[in-house]
Amino acid sequence: MHVSPALSRIAPSGTTAMTDRAIELRESGIDVISLSVGEPDFATPPHVIEAAKAALDAGQTKYTAVGGTSQLKEAAALHFARDLGIAVPSSQVTVSAGGKQAIFHAMLATLREGDEVIVPSPWWVSYPEIVRFAGGKVVPLLTAAKDNFRFTAADLEAQIGPRTLWVLLNSPGNPTGAYYPEDMLRGIGDVLRRHPRVMVLSDDIYAPLNYTGRAHATLANLCPDLADRILTVSGVSKSHAMTGFRIGVAAGPQWLIKAMEKLQSHSSGNPCSISQAAAVAAFEGPQDFLEEWRERFRQRRDRVVAAINAIPGLSTPTPDGAFYCMIDAAPLMDRFGRDDGKLALHLLEHGVALVPASAFGGRDGFRISFAADDARLEEALARIEKALT
Numbered sequence: 001m002h003v004s005p006a007l008s009r010i011a012p013s014g015t016t017a018m019t020d021r022a023i024e025l026r027e028s029g030i031d032v033i034s035l036s037v038g039e040p041d042f043a044t045p046p047h048v049i050e051a052a053k054a055a056l057d058a059g060q061t062k063y064t065a066v067g068g069t070s071q072l073k074e075a076a077a078l079h080f081a082r083d084l085g086i087a088v089p090s091s092q093v094t095v096s097a098g099g100k101q102a103i104f105h106a107m108l109a110t111l112r113e114g115d116e117v118i119v120p121s122p123w124w125v126s127y128p129e130i131v132r133f134a135g136g137k138v139v140p141l142l143t144a145a146k147d148n149f150r151f152t153a154a155d156l157e158a159q160i161g162p163r164t165l166w167v168l169l170n171s172p173g174n175p176t177g178a179y180y181p182e183d184m185l186r187g188i189g190d191v192l193r194r195h196p197r198v199m200v201l202s203d204d205i206y207a208p209l210n211y212t213g214r215a216h217a218t219l220a221n222l223c224p225d226l227a228d229r230i231l232t233v234s235g236v237s238k239s240h241a242m243t244g245f246r247i248g249v250a251a252g253p254q255w256l257i258k259a260m261e262k263l264q265s266h267s268s269g270n271p272c273s274i275s276q277a278a279a280v281a282a283f284e285g286p287q288d289f290l291e292e293w294r295e296r297f298r299q300r301r302d303r304v305v306a307a308i309n310a311i312p313g314l315s316t317p318t319p320d321g322a323f324y325c326m327i328d329a330a331p332l333m334d335r336f337g338r339d340d341g342k343l344a345l346h347l348l349e350h351g352v353a354l355v356p357a358s359a360f361g362g363r364d365g366f367r368i369s370f371a372a373d374d375a376r377l378e379e380a381l382a383r384i385e386k387a388l389t
Contacts, residue, residue: 006133006135007133009132009133010129010132010133011129018034018036018344018348018353018354018355018359019034019036019037019353021348021353022034022036022348022353025348030351031351032348032351032352032353033351033352033353033372033376033379033380033383034353034372035352035353035354035368035369035370035372035377035380036353036354036355036367036369037369037371038174038238038322038323038324038369038371039241039243039369039371040238040241040243040293040323040371041241041371041372041373042241042293043241044240044241044242044245045240045241045282045285045286045289047281047285047286048240048242048278048281048282048285049278050281051277051278051280051281051285052245052274052275052277052278052281054277055273055274055277055278056274060273060274060277061273061274062273063269063270063273064270064271064273064276065270066261066264066265066269066270067094067095067257067260067261067264067270068093068094068095068249068270068271068276069095069273069276069277069280070090071276071277071280072095072247072249072276072277072279072280072283073090073091073093073094073095074090075279075280075283075284076090076093076095076234076249076251076279076283077089077090077093077251078283078284079234079249079283080093080232080234080249080251083207083208083216083234084204084207084216084218084220084221084232084234085215085216085218085221086218086220086221086227086232086251088251091254091257092251092252092253092254092257093249093250093251093257094249094250094257094260094261094264095247095248095249095271095276095279096247096248096249096250096260096264096268096271097246097247097248097268097271097272098235098237098246098247098248099203099205099233099234099235099237099248099249099250100126100130100248101248101264101267101268102231102233102248102249102250102260103126103127103130103201103203103233104130104133104134105260105263105264105267106201106231106250106252106256106260107130107131107133107134107136107166108133108134108263109256109259109260109262109263110165110166110199110256110259111131111134111135111136111165111166112135113135114135114136114137114163115135115136115137115163115164115165115166116136116137116138116139116161116163116164116165117131117136117137117138117139117164117165117166117167117168118139118141118156118159118160118164118166118167118168119131119138119139119140119141119168119361120140120141120143120149120151120168120169120170120173120178121140121141121142121143121360121361121362122143122149122175122176122326122357122360122361122362122367123140123168123170123175123360123361124170124173124174124175124203124360125359125360127168127170128361131166136165136166137163139159139161139164140361141155141156141159143155143176143178145315145316145317145326145328146317148176148178148179148317148319148320149173149176149177149178149317149326150178150179150180150184152184152187153184153187153188153190153191156188156191157191157194157195160191160195160198164195164197164198165197165198165199166198166199166200166201167192167198167199167200167201168200168201168203169188169200169201169202169203169219170202170203170206171185171202171203171204171206171217171218171321172206172207172209172210172319172320172321172322173206173321173322174206174322174324175324175326175355175360175362175367176319176324176326177301177319177320177321177322177323177324177325177326178319178320178321179210179212179319179320179321180217181212181214181217182217182222185217185218185219185222185223186222186223188219189219189222189223189226192223192226192229193225193226196229198229199229199230199231200219200226200229200230200231201230201231201233202218202219202220202230202231202232202233203233204216204218204232204233204234205233205234205235205237205238205239205248206238206321206322206323207234207239208238208239208290208293208294209238209239209294209297209321209322209323210294210320210321211294211297211298211301211319211320211321212320212321218232219232220232220251227252227253228253229253230252231250231251231252231253231256232250232251232252233248233249233250234248234249234250234251235247235248235249236278236279236282236283238322239282239290240282242275242278242279242282245272245275245278245279246271246272246275247271247272247275247276247278247279249279297323297370297371300323300370300372300374300377301318301319301323301325301370302318303370303377303378303381304316304325304368304370304377304381305317305318305319305325307381307385308325308327308368308381308384310385311384311385311388311389312331312388312389313329313331313332313388314327314328314329314332314388315327315328316328323369323370323371324367324368324369324370325367325368325370326357326360326362326365326367327357327365327366327367327368328364328365329343329364329365329366329388330364330365332388333364338364340356340357340358340363340364340365340366341356341358343356343365343366344356344366346387347366347383347384347387347388349387350383350384350386350387351380351383352380352383352384352387354366354367354368355367
């Protein structure tokens with residue numbers, strides 16, 4: 001068999017592997033609560049479902065423009081302006097089959113062999129693999145729980161070198177819930193002005209899930225003079241419980257948007273036409289439900305943080321956004337041979353599917369997703385306590 005050498009540079013998704021294993025166990029009759037996947041447990045809003053049905057009834061089942069319908073590009077531009085404070089024409093917006101595809105295409109369209117990409121760690125599992133597949137070199141930017149998993153402008157500048165092409169910024173972040181406020185982003189902007197070659201991919205997919213009480217801050221809004229080298233990625237998966245619809249949107253300089261669409265024309269072609277119609281309704285329709293969802297997630301976050309910090313040997317800071325907690329289990333790791341993969345398997349044997357910290361470039365712990373209904377979340381926390389005490 002002949003497999004591309006590019007595949008040898010990447011590893012399978014750690015979150016997907018654990019989720020798949022949990023599904024297998026449940027199908028075999030074993031009760032497993034999965035806290036491994038970042039998927040809201042809420043139902044997709046009714047007006048979004050109705051829009052999808054209406055598109056089907058209207059026969060909107062044909063090809064669309066590769067980079068998305070004009071209606072969705074305009075709706076996405078509305079979203080970027082209203083929710084992220086980024087004024088961008090629809091010509092500088094592209095639509096992809098999920099935010100992950102937009103990130104993949106941005107890296108493939110720009111990286112040359114050996115170009116460096118600074119990736120804060122712990123990181124979302126796909127960031128480093130996408131960079132490596134595209135031929136780039138991952139430069140980890142280590143963050144710590146004591147700093148709420150955030151890096152400073154000085155930390156960033158220390159990592160920038162002559163081959164640095166991209167910085168990946170995810171706020172609020174997966175897997176830590178780290179959120180970068182205005183002052184920190186302005187400092188990062190000052191660093192970038194001293195390094196005109198460096199671009200930023202700002203992944204703002206979790207922007208609606210911000211528990212700080214402050215408006216969401218993003219780099220393209222705060223530093224408009226840098227807009228020609230910032231790609232902002234968003235979507236409907238997390239905000240509108242539409243993970244299966246596979247729609248992501250990105251806004252950035254026109255040269256990059258066109259390059260990404262050129263690549264998409266030979267990879268997937270256009271995103272699903274029905275999903276695009278549903279996403280238009282998501283962006284243009286009622287947004288009031290988001291406040292209720294955000295409050296319910298915030299309550300779950302507080303419950304998880306309190307429960308985890310009450311278990312001897314476990315600790316976690318309080319995340320400012322998203323729906324994840326990164327758990328430190330260092331005091332317990334001797335029991336598992338300093339292998340957090342074994343720790344995750346131990347918890348799986350006790351009926352809870354989690355993802356080890358090592359899957360995110362971390363160590364000695366695991367990530368919890370609290371995007372699960374309250375009863376299952378309570379039971380999972382009880383099982384974790386029982387398994388480790």
